[in-house]
Amino acid sequence: MKRRNFLKGSAVLAGATVSGQLAANVVAPPSEKEIYEWRVYHFKNSGQHNKVGRFYQEALMPVLNENGVKVGAFGEYGKTDPPTGYYLMVYPSMAEYSRVKKAVWKNETFLKQAKEYFDETAEYGTYSRFETYLMEAFDAIPQLRQPDQARGLFELRTYESNNEEAGQRKIKMFNQEELALFEQVGLHATFFGEILAGPQMPALMYMLWFENMKERDANWKKFVGSPEWKVMSQKAEYVHTVSVVNKKFLIPLEYSQI
Missing domain, CATH: 3.30.70.100 (Alpha-Beta Plaits)
Structure with missing residues:
Protein backbone atom coordinates (compact mmCIF):
# COMPACT_ATOMS: atom_id res chain seq x y z
CA MET A 1 0.00 0.00 0.00
CA LYS A 2 2.80 2.35 0.97
CA ARG A 3 4.71 1.49 -2.21
CA ARG A 4 1.59 2.09 -4.30
CA ASN A 5 1.05 5.50 -2.68
CA PHE A 6 4.71 6.36 -3.17
CA LEU A 7 4.52 5.52 -6.89
CA LYS A 8 1.32 7.52 -7.23
CA GLY A 9 2.91 10.47 -5.47
CA SER A 10 6.04 10.20 -7.63
CA ALA A 11 3.93 10.23 -10.77
CA VAL A 12 2.10 13.36 -9.62
CA LEU A 13 5.40 15.05 -8.76
CA ALA A 14 6.91 14.08 -12.10
CA GLY A 15 3.85 15.39 -13.91
CA ALA A 16 4.05 18.65 -12.00
CA THR A 17 7.76 18.96 -12.84
CA VAL A 18 7.14 18.38 -16.56
CA SER A 19 4.24 20.85 -16.51
CA GLY A 20 6.48 23.36 -14.81
CA GLN A 21 9.17 22.89 -17.42
CA LEU A 22 6.65 23.28 -20.24
CA ALA A 23 5.26 26.41 -18.64
CA ALA A 24 8.76 27.80 -18.25
CA ASN A 25 9.42 27.22 -21.96
CA VAL A 26 6.24 28.96 -23.13
CA VAL A 27 7.05 32.39 -24.54
CA ALA A 28 4.66 35.04 -23.27
CA PRO A 29 2.64 36.59 -26.11
CA PRO A 30 3.70 40.12 -27.12
CA SER A 31 1.70 43.09 -25.90
CA GLU A 32 -1.37 43.72 -28.02
CA GLU A 136 -1.14 48.00 -37.28
CA ALA A 137 1.81 48.74 -35.00
CA PHE A 138 5.11 46.91 -35.52
CA ASP A 139 6.06 44.04 -33.20
CA ALA A 140 9.11 45.95 -31.95
CA ILE A 141 7.02 49.02 -31.02
CA PRO A 142 3.54 47.67 -30.21
CA GLN A 143 2.46 50.94 -28.56
CA LEU A 144 3.03 54.56 -29.51
CA ARG A 145 5.91 56.28 -27.74
CA GLN A 146 4.82 59.63 -26.39
CA PRO A 147 7.32 62.33 -27.45
CA ASP A 148 8.87 64.86 -25.09
CA GLN A 149 7.20 68.19 -24.53
CA ALA A 150 10.21 69.72 -26.30
CA ARG A 151 9.11 68.16 -29.60
CA GLY A 152 8.86 70.89 -32.17
CA LEU A 153 9.14 68.91 -35.38
CA PHE A 154 7.75 65.60 -36.60
CA GLU A 155 8.97 63.71 -39.64
CA LEU A 156 6.42 61.43 -41.28
CA ARG A 157 7.80 58.82 -43.67
CA THR A 158 5.95 56.42 -45.95
CA TYR A 159 7.95 53.61 -47.55
CA GLU A 160 6.37 51.97 -50.57
CA SER A 161 7.47 48.55 -51.88
CA ASN A 162 7.14 46.94 -55.30
CA ASN A 163 5.32 43.92 -53.83
CA GLU A 164 3.99 42.60 -50.54
CA GLU A 165 6.93 40.26 -49.85
CA ALA A 166 9.43 43.11 -50.22
CA GLY A 167 7.36 45.18 -47.81
CA GLN A 168 7.38 42.38 -45.24
CA ARG A 169 11.17 42.12 -45.49
CA LYS A 170 11.47 45.86 -44.78
CA ILE A 171 9.25 45.50 -41.73
CA LYS A 172 11.47 42.62 -40.58
CA MET A 173 14.53 44.82 -41.05
CA PHE A 174 13.03 47.50 -38.82
CA ASN A 175 11.87 45.03 -36.15
CA GLN A 176 15.11 43.07 -35.92
CA GLU A 177 17.83 45.64 -36.57
CA GLU A 178 17.03 49.13 -37.77
CA LEU A 179 14.86 50.38 -34.91
CA ALA A 180 17.59 49.69 -32.35
CA LEU A 181 19.98 51.82 -34.40
CA PHE A 182 17.38 54.58 -34.66
CA GLU A 183 17.34 54.84 -30.87
CA GLN A 184 21.14 54.89 -30.64
CA VAL A 185 21.53 57.87 -32.97
CA GLY A 186 18.57 59.93 -31.74
CA LEU A 187 15.93 59.22 -34.39
CA HIS A 188 13.14 59.30 -31.81
CA ALA A 189 10.29 56.95 -32.75
CA THR A 190 6.68 57.99 -32.20
CA PHE A 191 4.98 55.13 -34.06
CA PHE A 192 5.72 52.55 -36.75
CA GLY A 193 2.82 50.94 -38.59
CA GLU A 194 2.16 48.52 -41.43
CA ILE A 195 -0.50 50.02 -43.67
CA LEU A 196 -3.44 47.59 -43.79
CA ALA A 197 -5.64 49.80 -45.96
CA GLY A 198 -5.04 53.13 -47.64
CA PRO A 199 -4.19 55.03 -50.83
CA GLN A 200 -0.56 53.77 -50.92
CA MET A 201 0.01 50.01 -50.71
CA PRO A 202 1.99 47.92 -50.09
CA ALA A 203 3.64 50.38 -47.71
CA LEU A 204 4.54 51.21 -44.14
CA MET A 205 4.42 54.52 -42.31
CA TYR A 206 6.32 55.88 -39.36
CA MET A 207 6.77 59.11 -37.44
CA LEU A 208 9.85 60.50 -35.70
CA TRP A 209 10.08 63.55 -33.46
CA PHE A 210 12.84 66.12 -32.95
CA GLU A 211 13.25 69.40 -31.15
CA ASN A 212 13.99 71.16 -34.43
CA MET A 213 15.30 70.70 -37.97
CA LYS A 214 18.90 71.13 -36.82
CA GLU A 215 18.64 68.11 -34.52
CA ARG A 216 16.87 66.15 -37.25
CA ASP A 217 19.61 66.76 -39.84
CA ALA A 218 22.42 65.99 -37.38
CA ASN A 219 20.90 62.71 -36.20
CA TRP A 220 20.08 61.44 -39.68
CA LYS A 221 23.70 62.17 -40.59
CA LYS A 222 24.81 59.99 -37.65
CA PHE A 223 22.53 57.21 -38.86
CA VAL A 224 23.66 57.23 -42.49
CA GLY A 225 27.32 57.38 -41.47
CA SER A 226 27.17 54.66 -38.84
CA PRO A 227 29.07 51.37 -39.38
CA GLU A 228 25.96 49.46 -38.32
CA TRP A 229 23.88 50.96 -41.14
CA LYS A 230 26.59 50.30 -43.72
CA VAL A 231 26.61 46.60 -42.77
CA MET A 232 22.84 46.30 -42.44
CA SER A 233 22.02 48.02 -45.73
CA GLN A 234 24.27 45.64 -47.68
CA LYS A 235 22.60 42.44 -46.49
CA ALA A 236 21.10 40.38 -49.31
CA GLU A 237 17.92 39.69 -47.33
CA TYR A 238 17.05 43.40 -47.37
CA VAL A 239 17.75 44.15 -51.02
CA HIS A 240 14.97 45.86 -53.06
CA THR A 241 12.69 46.31 -50.05
CA VAL A 242 11.77 49.97 -50.68
CA SER A 243 10.82 51.48 -54.04
CA VAL A 244 9.63 54.97 -52.99
CA VAL A 245 10.28 57.10 -49.89
CA ASN A 246 7.80 59.89 -49.13
CA LYS A 247 8.69 62.48 -46.46
CA LYS A 248 6.62 65.18 -44.78
CA PHE A 249 7.62 67.57 -42.02
CA LEU A 250 4.90 68.41 -39.54
CA ILE A 251 4.41 70.49 -36.41
CA PRO A 252 2.05 69.65 -33.51
CA LEU A 253 -1.03 71.85 -33.28
CA GLU A 254 -1.79 73.48 -29.94
CA TYR A 255 -4.43 70.92 -29.02
CA SER A 256 -2.51 67.83 -30.14
CA GLN A 257 -2.29 65.04 -27.54
CA ILE A 258 0.86 63.61 -29.15
Missing part, protein backbone atom coordinates in the same frame (compact mmCIF):
# COMPACT_ATOMS: atom_id res chain seq x y z
CA LYS A 33 -0.46 45.93 -30.92
CA GLU A 34 -2.16 49.27 -31.35
CA ILE A 35 -4.14 50.27 -34.41
CA TYR A 36 -3.48 53.69 -35.96
CA GLU A 37 -5.83 55.70 -38.11
CA TRP A 38 -4.05 58.47 -40.01
CA ARG A 39 -6.25 61.07 -41.71
CA VAL A 40 -5.15 63.65 -44.26
CA TYR A 41 -7.62 66.51 -44.86
CA HIS A 42 -7.40 68.68 -47.97
CA PHE A 43 -8.86 72.19 -47.58
CA LYS A 44 -9.58 75.08 -49.89
CA ASN A 45 -8.64 77.71 -47.29
CA SER A 46 -7.57 78.20 -43.66
CA GLY A 47 -11.15 78.92 -42.59
CA GLN A 48 -12.14 75.35 -43.47
CA HIS A 49 -9.10 74.04 -41.61
CA ASN A 50 -10.06 75.98 -38.48
CA LYS A 51 -13.63 74.70 -38.67
CA VAL A 52 -12.52 71.07 -38.73
CA GLY A 53 -10.09 71.83 -35.90
CA ARG A 54 -12.96 73.10 -33.72
CA PHE A 55 -14.98 69.98 -34.56
CA TYR A 56 -12.13 67.81 -33.33
CA GLN A 57 -11.54 69.82 -30.17
CA GLU A 58 -15.15 70.33 -29.14
CA ALA A 59 -16.86 67.14 -30.31
CA LEU A 60 -14.73 64.29 -31.65
CA MET A 61 -11.69 64.29 -29.36
CA PRO A 62 -13.71 64.26 -26.11
CA VAL A 63 -15.71 61.18 -27.14
CA LEU A 64 -12.62 59.41 -28.45
CA ASN A 65 -10.72 60.18 -25.23
CA GLU A 66 -13.66 58.87 -23.23
CA ASN A 67 -13.25 55.58 -25.13
CA GLY A 68 -9.51 55.32 -24.57
CA VAL A 69 -8.35 56.80 -27.89
CA LYS A 70 -5.60 59.42 -28.02
CA VAL A 71 -5.56 61.96 -30.86
CA GLY A 72 -2.65 63.77 -32.46
CA ALA A 73 -3.22 66.90 -34.56
CA PHE A 74 -0.60 68.27 -36.95
CA GLY A 75 -0.01 70.97 -39.52
CA GLU A 76 2.69 71.17 -42.16
CA TYR A 77 6.11 72.64 -41.35
CA GLY A 78 6.04 75.96 -43.15
CA LYS A 79 2.90 77.57 -44.51
CA THR A 80 1.15 75.78 -47.35
CA ASP A 81 -1.64 77.05 -49.56
CA PRO A 82 -4.15 75.49 -49.72
CA PRO A 83 -3.62 74.03 -46.23
CA THR A 84 -3.61 70.34 -45.30
CA GLY A 85 -4.53 68.90 -41.90
CA TYR A 86 -3.25 65.68 -40.34
CA TYR A 87 -4.80 63.64 -37.53
CA LEU A 88 -3.62 60.46 -35.83
CA MET A 89 -6.03 58.34 -33.79
CA VAL A 90 -4.47 55.68 -31.56
CA TYR A 91 -6.70 52.67 -30.76
CA PRO A 92 -5.62 50.04 -28.19
CA SER A 93 -6.47 47.11 -30.51
CA MET A 94 -8.39 46.12 -33.62
CA ALA A 95 -11.33 45.03 -31.46
CA GLU A 96 -11.38 48.46 -29.80
CA TYR A 97 -11.15 50.18 -33.18
CA SER A 98 -14.31 48.39 -34.27
CA ARG A 99 -16.10 49.02 -30.96
CA VAL A 100 -15.24 52.72 -30.74
CA LYS A 101 -16.28 53.42 -34.34
CA LYS A 102 -19.80 52.29 -33.43
CA ALA A 103 -19.82 53.83 -29.95
CA VAL A 104 -19.11 57.33 -31.25
CA TRP A 105 -22.35 57.43 -33.26
CA LYS A 106 -24.37 56.30 -30.27
CA ASN A 107 -22.95 58.96 -27.95
CA GLU A 108 -25.62 61.61 -27.32
CA THR A 109 -23.13 64.20 -26.06
CA PHE A 110 -21.04 63.88 -29.22
CA LEU A 111 -24.10 64.13 -31.47
CA LYS A 112 -25.25 67.25 -29.64
CA GLN A 113 -21.83 68.91 -29.74
CA ALA A 114 -21.36 68.09 -33.43
CA LYS A 115 -24.87 68.97 -34.63
CA GLU A 116 -24.14 72.54 -35.71
CA TYR A 117 -21.01 71.45 -37.58
CA PHE A 118 -22.82 68.61 -39.35
CA ASP A 119 -25.84 70.76 -40.25
CA GLU A 120 -23.68 73.47 -41.77
CA THR A 121 -21.16 71.30 -43.59
CA ALA A 122 -23.74 68.92 -45.03
CA GLU A 123 -24.86 71.77 -47.28
CA TYR A 124 -21.67 73.72 -47.89
CA GLY A 125 -18.88 71.25 -47.12
CA THR A 126 -15.71 72.07 -45.24
CA TYR A 127 -12.96 70.07 -46.98
CA SER A 128 -12.33 68.80 -50.48
CA ARG A 129 -11.80 65.24 -49.21
CA PHE A 130 -9.89 63.30 -46.61
CA GLU A 131 -7.77 60.18 -46.99
CA THR A 132 -7.53 57.46 -44.35
CA TYR A 133 -4.67 55.06 -43.67
CA LEU A 134 -5.36 52.17 -41.29
CA MET A 135 -2.24 50.68 -39.72
Whole structure:
Protein backbone atom coordinates (compact mmCIF):
# COMPACT_ATOMS: atom_id res chain seq x y z
CA MET A 1 0.00 0.00 0.00
CA LYS A 2 2.80 2.35 0.97
CA ARG A 3 4.71 1.49 -2.21
CA ARG A 4 1.59 2.09 -4.30
CA ASN A 5 1.05 5.50 -2.68
CA PHE A 6 4.71 6.36 -3.17
CA LEU A 7 4.52 5.52 -6.89
CA LYS A 8 1.32 7.52 -7.23
CA GLY A 9 2.91 10.47 -5.47
CA SER A 10 6.04 10.20 -7.63
CA ALA A 11 3.93 10.23 -10.77
CA VAL A 12 2.10 13.36 -9.62
CA LEU A 13 5.40 15.05 -8.76
CA ALA A 14 6.91 14.08 -12.10
CA GLY A 15 3.85 15.39 -13.91
CA ALA A 16 4.05 18.65 -12.00
CA THR A 17 7.76 18.96 -12.84
CA VAL A 18 7.14 18.38 -16.56
CA SER A 19 4.24 20.85 -16.51
CA GLY A 20 6.48 23.36 -14.81
CA GLN A 21 9.17 22.89 -17.42
CA LEU A 22 6.65 23.28 -20.24
CA ALA A 23 5.26 26.41 -18.64
CA ALA A 24 8.76 27.80 -18.25
CA ASN A 25 9.42 27.22 -21.96
CA VAL A 26 6.24 28.96 -23.13
CA VAL A 27 7.05 32.39 -24.54
CA ALA A 28 4.66 35.04 -23.27
CA PRO A 29 2.64 36.59 -26.11
CA PRO A 30 3.70 40.12 -27.12
CA SER A 31 1.70 43.09 -25.90
CA GLU A 32 -1.37 43.72 -28.02
CA LYS A 33 -0.46 45.93 -30.92
CA GLU A 34 -2.16 49.27 -31.35
CA ILE A 35 -4.14 50.27 -34.41
CA TYR A 36 -3.48 53.69 -35.96
CA GLU A 37 -5.83 55.70 -38.11
CA TRP A 38 -4.05 58.47 -40.01
CA ARG A 39 -6.25 61.07 -41.71
CA VAL A 40 -5.15 63.65 -44.26
CA TYR A 41 -7.62 66.51 -44.86
CA HIS A 42 -7.40 68.68 -47.97
CA PHE A 43 -8.86 72.19 -47.58
CA LYS A 44 -9.58 75.08 -49.89
CA ASN A 45 -8.64 77.71 -47.29
CA SER A 46 -7.57 78.20 -43.66
CA GLY A 47 -11.15 78.92 -42.59
CA GLN A 48 -12.14 75.35 -43.47
CA HIS A 49 -9.10 74.04 -41.61
CA ASN A 50 -10.06 75.98 -38.48
CA LYS A 51 -13.63 74.70 -38.67
CA VAL A 52 -12.52 71.07 -38.73
CA GLY A 53 -10.09 71.83 -35.90
CA ARG A 54 -12.96 73.10 -33.72
CA PHE A 55 -14.98 69.98 -34.56
CA TYR A 56 -12.13 67.81 -33.33
CA GLN A 57 -11.54 69.82 -30.17
CA GLU A 58 -15.15 70.33 -29.14
CA ALA A 59 -16.86 67.14 -30.31
CA LEU A 60 -14.73 64.29 -31.65
CA MET A 61 -11.69 64.29 -29.36
CA PRO A 62 -13.71 64.26 -26.11
CA VAL A 63 -15.71 61.18 -27.14
CA LEU A 64 -12.62 59.41 -28.45
CA ASN A 65 -10.72 60.18 -25.23
CA GLU A 66 -13.66 58.87 -23.23
CA ASN A 67 -13.25 55.58 -25.13
CA GLY A 68 -9.51 55.32 -24.57
CA VAL A 69 -8.35 56.80 -27.89
CA LYS A 70 -5.60 59.42 -28.02
CA VAL A 71 -5.56 61.96 -30.86
CA GLY A 72 -2.65 63.77 -32.46
CA ALA A 73 -3.22 66.90 -34.56
CA PHE A 74 -0.60 68.27 -36.95
CA GLY A 75 -0.01 70.97 -39.52
CA GLU A 76 2.69 71.17 -42.16
CA TYR A 77 6.11 72.64 -41.35
CA GLY A 78 6.04 75.96 -43.15
CA LYS A 79 2.90 77.57 -44.51
CA THR A 80 1.15 75.78 -47.35
CA ASP A 81 -1.64 77.05 -49.56
CA PRO A 82 -4.15 75.49 -49.72
CA PRO A 83 -3.62 74.03 -46.23
CA THR A 84 -3.61 70.34 -45.30
CA GLY A 85 -4.53 68.90 -41.90
CA TYR A 86 -3.25 65.68 -40.34
CA TYR A 87 -4.80 63.64 -37.53
CA LEU A 88 -3.62 60.46 -35.83
CA MET A 89 -6.03 58.34 -33.79
CA VAL A 90 -4.47 55.68 -31.56
CA TYR A 91 -6.70 52.67 -30.76
CA PRO A 92 -5.62 50.04 -28.19
CA SER A 93 -6.47 47.11 -30.51
CA MET A 94 -8.39 46.12 -33.62
CA ALA A 95 -11.33 45.03 -31.46
CA GLU A 96 -11.38 48.46 -29.80
CA TYR A 97 -11.15 50.18 -33.18
CA SER A 98 -14.31 48.39 -34.27
CA ARG A 99 -16.10 49.02 -30.96
CA VAL A 100 -15.24 52.72 -30.74
CA LYS A 101 -16.28 53.42 -34.34
CA LYS A 102 -19.80 52.29 -33.43
CA ALA A 103 -19.82 53.83 -29.95
CA VAL A 104 -19.11 57.33 -31.25
CA TRP A 105 -22.35 57.43 -33.26
CA LYS A 106 -24.37 56.30 -30.27
CA ASN A 107 -22.95 58.96 -27.95
CA GLU A 108 -25.62 61.61 -27.32
CA THR A 109 -23.13 64.20 -26.06
CA PHE A 110 -21.04 63.88 -29.22
CA LEU A 111 -24.10 64.13 -31.47
CA LYS A 112 -25.25 67.25 -29.64
CA GLN A 113 -21.83 68.91 -29.74
CA ALA A 114 -21.36 68.09 -33.43
CA LYS A 115 -24.87 68.97 -34.63
CA GLU A 116 -24.14 72.54 -35.71
CA TYR A 117 -21.01 71.45 -37.58
CA PHE A 118 -22.82 68.61 -39.35
CA ASP A 119 -25.84 70.76 -40.25
CA GLU A 120 -23.68 73.47 -41.77
CA THR A 121 -21.16 71.30 -43.59
CA ALA A 122 -23.74 68.92 -45.03
CA GLU A 123 -24.86 71.77 -47.28
CA TYR A 124 -21.67 73.72 -47.89
CA GLY A 125 -18.88 71.25 -47.12
CA THR A 126 -15.71 72.07 -45.24
CA TYR A 127 -12.96 70.07 -46.98
CA SER A 128 -12.33 68.80 -50.48
CA ARG A 129 -11.80 65.24 -49.21
CA PHE A 130 -9.89 63.30 -46.61
CA GLU A 131 -7.77 60.18 -46.99
CA THR A 132 -7.53 57.46 -44.35
CA TYR A 133 -4.67 55.06 -43.67
CA LEU A 134 -5.36 52.17 -41.29
CA MET A 135 -2.24 50.68 -39.72
CA GLU A 136 -1.14 48.00 -37.28
CA ALA A 137 1.81 48.74 -35.00
CA PHE A 138 5.11 46.91 -35.52
CA ASP A 139 6.06 44.04 -33.20
CA ALA A 140 9.11 45.95 -31.95
CA ILE A 141 7.02 49.02 -31.02
CA PRO A 142 3.54 47.67 -30.21
CA GLN A 143 2.46 50.94 -28.56
CA LEU A 144 3.03 54.56 -29.51
CA ARG A 145 5.91 56.28 -27.74
CA GLN A 146 4.82 59.63 -26.39
CA PRO A 147 7.32 62.33 -27.45
CA ASP A 148 8.87 64.86 -25.09
CA GLN A 149 7.20 68.19 -24.53
CA ALA A 150 10.21 69.72 -26.30
CA ARG A 151 9.11 68.16 -29.60
CA GLY A 152 8.86 70.89 -32.17
CA LEU A 153 9.14 68.91 -35.38
CA PHE A 154 7.75 65.60 -36.60
CA GLU A 155 8.97 63.71 -39.64
CA LEU A 156 6.42 61.43 -41.28
CA ARG A 157 7.80 58.82 -43.67
CA THR A 158 5.95 56.42 -45.95
CA TYR A 159 7.95 53.61 -47.55
CA GLU A 160 6.37 51.97 -50.57
CA SER A 161 7.47 48.55 -51.88
CA ASN A 162 7.14 46.94 -55.30
CA ASN A 163 5.32 43.92 -53.83
CA GLU A 164 3.99 42.60 -50.54
CA GLU A 165 6.93 40.26 -49.85
CA ALA A 166 9.43 43.11 -50.22
CA GLY A 167 7.36 45.18 -47.81
CA GLN A 168 7.38 42.38 -45.24
CA ARG A 169 11.17 42.12 -45.49
CA LYS A 170 11.47 45.86 -44.78
CA ILE A 171 9.25 45.50 -41.73
CA LYS A 172 11.47 42.62 -40.58
CA MET A 173 14.53 44.82 -41.05
CA PHE A 174 13.03 47.50 -38.82
CA ASN A 175 11.87 45.03 -36.15
CA GLN A 176 15.11 43.07 -35.92
CA GLU A 177 17.83 45.64 -36.57
CA GLU A 178 17.03 49.13 -37.77
CA LEU A 179 14.86 50.38 -34.91
CA ALA A 180 17.59 49.69 -32.35
CA LEU A 181 19.98 51.82 -34.40
CA PHE A 182 17.38 54.58 -34.66
CA GLU A 183 17.34 54.84 -30.87
CA GLN A 184 21.14 54.89 -30.64
CA VAL A 185 21.53 57.87 -32.97
CA GLY A 186 18.57 59.93 -31.74
CA LEU A 187 15.93 59.22 -34.39
CA HIS A 188 13.14 59.30 -31.81
CA ALA A 189 10.29 56.95 -32.75
CA THR A 190 6.68 57.99 -32.20
CA PHE A 191 4.98 55.13 -34.06
CA PHE A 192 5.72 52.55 -36.75
CA GLY A 193 2.82 50.94 -38.59
CA GLU A 194 2.16 48.52 -41.43
CA ILE A 195 -0.50 50.02 -43.67
CA LEU A 196 -3.44 47.59 -43.79
CA ALA A 197 -5.64 49.80 -45.96
CA GLY A 198 -5.04 53.13 -47.64
CA PRO A 199 -4.19 55.03 -50.83
CA GLN A 200 -0.56 53.77 -50.92
CA MET A 201 0.01 50.01 -50.71
CA PRO A 202 1.99 47.92 -50.09
CA ALA A 203 3.64 50.38 -47.71
CA LEU A 204 4.54 51.21 -44.14
CA MET A 205 4.42 54.52 -42.31
CA TYR A 206 6.32 55.88 -39.36
CA MET A 207 6.77 59.11 -37.44
CA LEU A 208 9.85 60.50 -35.70
CA TRP A 209 10.08 63.55 -33.46
CA PHE A 210 12.84 66.12 -32.95
CA GLU A 211 13.25 69.40 -31.15
CA ASN A 212 13.99 71.16 -34.43
CA MET A 213 15.30 70.70 -37.97
CA LYS A 214 18.90 71.13 -36.82
CA GLU A 215 18.64 68.11 -34.52
CA ARG A 216 16.87 66.15 -37.25
CA ASP A 217 19.61 66.76 -39.84
CA ALA A 218 22.42 65.99 -37.38
CA ASN A 219 20.90 62.71 -36.20
CA TRP A 220 20.08 61.44 -39.68
CA LYS A 221 23.70 62.17 -40.59
CA LYS A 222 24.81 59.99 -37.65
CA PHE A 223 22.53 57.21 -38.86
CA VAL A 224 23.66 57.23 -42.49
CA GLY A 225 27.32 57.38 -41.47
CA SER A 226 27.17 54.66 -38.84
CA PRO A 227 29.07 51.37 -39.38
CA GLU A 228 25.96 49.46 -38.32
CA TRP A 229 23.88 50.96 -41.14
CA LYS A 230 26.59 50.30 -43.72
CA VAL A 231 26.61 46.60 -42.77
CA MET A 232 22.84 46.30 -42.44
CA SER A 233 22.02 48.02 -45.73
CA GLN A 234 24.27 45.64 -47.68
CA LYS A 235 22.60 42.44 -46.49
CA ALA A 236 21.10 40.38 -49.31
CA GLU A 237 17.92 39.69 -47.33
CA TYR A 238 17.05 43.40 -47.37
CA VAL A 239 17.75 44.15 -51.02
CA HIS A 240 14.97 45.86 -53.06
CA THR A 241 12.69 46.31 -50.05
CA VAL A 242 11.77 49.97 -50.68
CA SER A 243 10.82 51.48 -54.04
CA VAL A 244 9.63 54.97 -52.99
CA VAL A 245 10.28 57.10 -49.89
CA ASN A 246 7.80 59.89 -49.13
CA LYS A 247 8.69 62.48 -46.46
CA LYS A 248 6.62 65.18 -44.78
CA PHE A 249 7.62 67.57 -42.02
CA LEU A 250 4.90 68.41 -39.54
CA ILE A 251 4.41 70.49 -36.41
CA PRO A 252 2.05 69.65 -33.51
CA LEU A 253 -1.03 71.85 -33.28
CA GLU A 254 -1.79 73.48 -29.94
CA TYR A 255 -4.43 70.92 -29.02
CA SER A 256 -2.51 67.83 -30.14
CA GLN A 257 -2.29 65.04 -27.54
CA ILE A 258 0.86 63.61 -29.15
